[in-house]
Amino acid sequence: xxxxxxxxxxxxxLARHSGDKLDYLLGNIRDNKIVVLEDPLNSNEEKELxxxxxxxxxxxxxxxxISTLGGEDNGRGSVLIGMLGxxxxxxxxxxxxxxxxxxxxxxxxxxxxxxxx
Amino acid sequence: MPIGKFLAWLQTFFNGRKQIxxxxxxxxxxxxxxxxxRIAIDWVGEPVGKVSEIPHxxxxxxxxxxxxxxxxxxxxxxxxxxxxxxxxxxxxxDFLKYGLNTKESQQRAKEATKGIIEAIKWLExxxxxxxxxxASEDPYTQVNITILGNLEAKKIPVILVANKIDxxxxxxxxxxxxxxxxxxxxxSALKGTNFDRLYEVIxxxxx
Numbered sequence: 505x506x507x508x509x510x511x512x513x514x515x516x517x518l519a520r521h522s523g524d525k526l527d528y529l530l531g532n533i534r535d536n537k538i539v540v541l542e543d544p545l546n547s548n549e550e551k552e553l554x555x556x557x558x559x560x561x562x563x564x565x566x567x568x569x570i571s572t573l574g575g576e577d578n579g580r581g582s583v584l585i586g587m588l589g590x591x592x593x594x595x596x597x598x599x600x601x602x603x604x605x606x607x608x609x610x611x612x613x614x615x616x617x618x619x620x621x
Numbered sequence: 622m623p624i625g626k627f628l629a630w631l632q633t634f635f636n637g638r639k640q641i642x643x644x645x646x647x648x649x650x651x652x653x654x655x656x657x658x659r660i661a662i663d664w665v666g667e668p669v670g671k672v673s674e675i676p677h678x679x680x681x682x683x684x685x686x687x688x689x690x691x692x693x694x695x696x697x698x699x700x701x702x703x704x705x706x707x708x709x710x711x712x713x714x715d716f717l718k719y720g721l722n723t724k725e726s727q728q729r730a731k732e733a734t735k736g737i738i739e740a741i742k743w744l745e746x747x748x749x750x751x752x753x754x755x756a757s758e759d760p761y762t763q764v765n766i767t768i769l770g771n772l773e774a775k776k777i778p779v780i781l782v783a784n785k786i787d788x789x790x791x792x793x794x795x796x797x798x799x800x801x802x803x804x805x806x807x808x809s810a811l812k813g814t815n816f817d818r819l820y821e822v823i824x825x826x827x828x
Contacts, residue, residue: 547767551744551767551771554767558734558735561711567711601709609766
């Protein structure tokens with residue numbers, strides 16, 4: 505039975521990768537890691553991540569499972585929070601779809617079912 | 622004013638009616654093409670594209686231009702854009718069980734990924750959207766949430782279409798509960814159920 509690696513990525517680490525955030529995340533996911541982001545992705549970032557993911561899909565890497573809890577962009581409020589160095593409440597979980605059997609979401613929880621290889 | 626917008630304005634001026642780009646979005650196999658075909662057949666007499674039980678049948682954006690609706694005196698002319706289904710994963714092995722061989726499945730998967738990219742790019746270029754959901758499936762998926770989040774960020778008007786209400790396990794109320802901020806129309810594109818109501822809501826909300 506293979507190990508499953510779950511990497512928790514802090515807001516600080518993501519800030520260091522602000523210029524190559526999606527590449528950084530996809531690199532980890534394609535390395536067969538499940539990543540949990542302290543700073544949740546917004547809808548636009550999720551959209552861009554799906555778009556980037558599709559460029560790498562082949563017989564070995566079949567895509568991702570993703571779920572975000574909270575993290576809605578609240579307009580000027582979230583901009584102000586960002587300016588003050590704070591983070592939006594919530595988290596994002598992303599992993600390779602060959603590893604994650606199912607990710608179910610309700611408004612208050614993410615249920616992740618993974619399989620080892 | 623850019624020439625494209627000027628021409629659109631001229632067309633609107635002379636036709637006396639509004640013209641919009643209406644995108645049909647959703648996950649693969651939600652029934653987008655079946656819905657698009659019903660609308661196109663009802664208003665221009667010909668379908669938009671081919672439907673199939675195999676996921677990712679629509680792999681390029683299919684258009685039906687100048688579809689004119691007239692409901693209760695409200696006129697609306699639209700370019701109907703049937704989008705490829707948006708998904709976060711595409712595994713060619715999923716197509717094998719539908720009888721495609723390995724080469725065909727891999728080709729379909731490759732085209733499907735390009736279709737997803739194309740559909741995502743179009744998210745910023747539609748004037749309004751019908752987001753089609755399979756009422757027999759859990760509506761609270763990240764794909765649905767991401768599509769709606771992006772449309773909302775661009776202030777693009779959205780109508781949710783709860784499709785497949787003919788199925789015994791359909792639960793369209795779950796769509797209303799998951800996304801209470803949007804108008805929801807319950808239909809069966811396969812049976813043609815409740816399309817009059819859909820046309821009413823389209824012409825009312827997007828006019």
